Amino acid sequence: MALALVDCENFYASCERIFRPDLKNTPIVVLSNNDGCVIARSTEAKEMGIDMGVPWFRVKNSFLNQGGKVFSSNFTFYGDMSARVMNILEGFVPKVETYSIDEAFLELDTLKKHYDLYDFGCHIRNLVRQWTGVPVRIGIAPTKTLTKIAVNEVKRLNIPTNVYRLTTKKDIRNALANTPIHNVWGVGKKLDIHLKKIKITNALHLADKDPSYIKQQFSVVLERTVRELRGERCLGIEDNITAKKQIIVSRSFGNRVRNLQTLKPIISNFSARAAEKLRNEKQNCSQVSVFIRTSNFNIYKPKHIGQKTIDLSTPTSDTRDILTAAKKALIFIFKPGYEYAKAGVLLSKFTDEKFKQYSLFKNFNKTKANTQLMQHIDQFNAYEIQIFYASQNISHWSPTKQNMTSPKYTTNWHELPIVNQEEK
DNA sequence: TCTGGGGTCCTAGGACCC
């Protein structure tokens, strides 16, 4: 029984380096929307003590003074690089689960007969590096939770091949003993505190607890983690892409928003984008929620979080229906006198667009025509937004600030990297 | 002055039914 976890090393930071070989060994950080906080760091940046999630303004000066290089996030580019990596993995392994933009689980049971799994891991690692430029770490182990531990062991033990396999009981116990409890997959902030209170401070302590005791004291989720740490496979590879259950479009604002007039077009833009994503998923939704909130961090200003969900009588993916519902929700939750820092639109309760449920009050032919209209609009907008609704404000998709973005090297003809003859 | 965005799963508790 063996699974593997392929984990792209410092993914966003590594992406920024691919077409910038001059940045080899340079500390790199990538920032969130609005250039608000650090969401990725190269190894060099980590060594400088730049923490994950730290507000950029707090580390900016010292980081740049020490020769660091900063980028705004360029998700179009990262997404494309991710797809390339996943493609390679799928070419070599029949069962691949794309777990996130920078991680994939592989089922290796069928390959075990033909290959030495460690050698196979090294092979994959080298190919991905050669074909995409993305460095990956690979952990091989009997369960998903243990593959996570194996990848951490690559870092902890500084394994030169970047591939580590956990097989023997002894190796596993040793790795668990060296894993602090908060590094266990499924243990977050809250559980970390609770577990430490009862003297569970590393993964081995947790693995040695009775699963039913853990279930009774905590939850079935943590019980599963215990079993997985003991080598009992509770989580399988999920390689059939299941339909999304919700779609969110939300942003923090670069500048605070105080009035409804400013908020309306923002919510309209979010709604239009969410509807487009929904059609892309070939789903209809029956619920539209809107939320607006003040800053989490400013303790001196009055706080307000407003959230409202509107039920739709007929499942839809028509932008106009979603716009109408979102506007209704916004008016319901907006309160003057607050400085809003973030807003979002959430679509939920999906049904497949194939199973149309026709309303008594809607004309069938009209519905069909509307679907076609949406298709045409999506086609026009695929490259850049050309058609939009009166309530949107195209000049400000949302009031965000971002100004250090790298080119869309691989997805935009106008931004392709240029190969210089002299540099060859 | 300035602190991301997009997801999933589980559970407690309320509504409702017989």
Next chain:
DNA sequence: TCTGGGGTCCTAGGACCC
């Protein structure tokens, strides 16, 4: 005056993930 018990379904919110 005395006012059950058990089941299901739904939802909001919490915790977690990257």
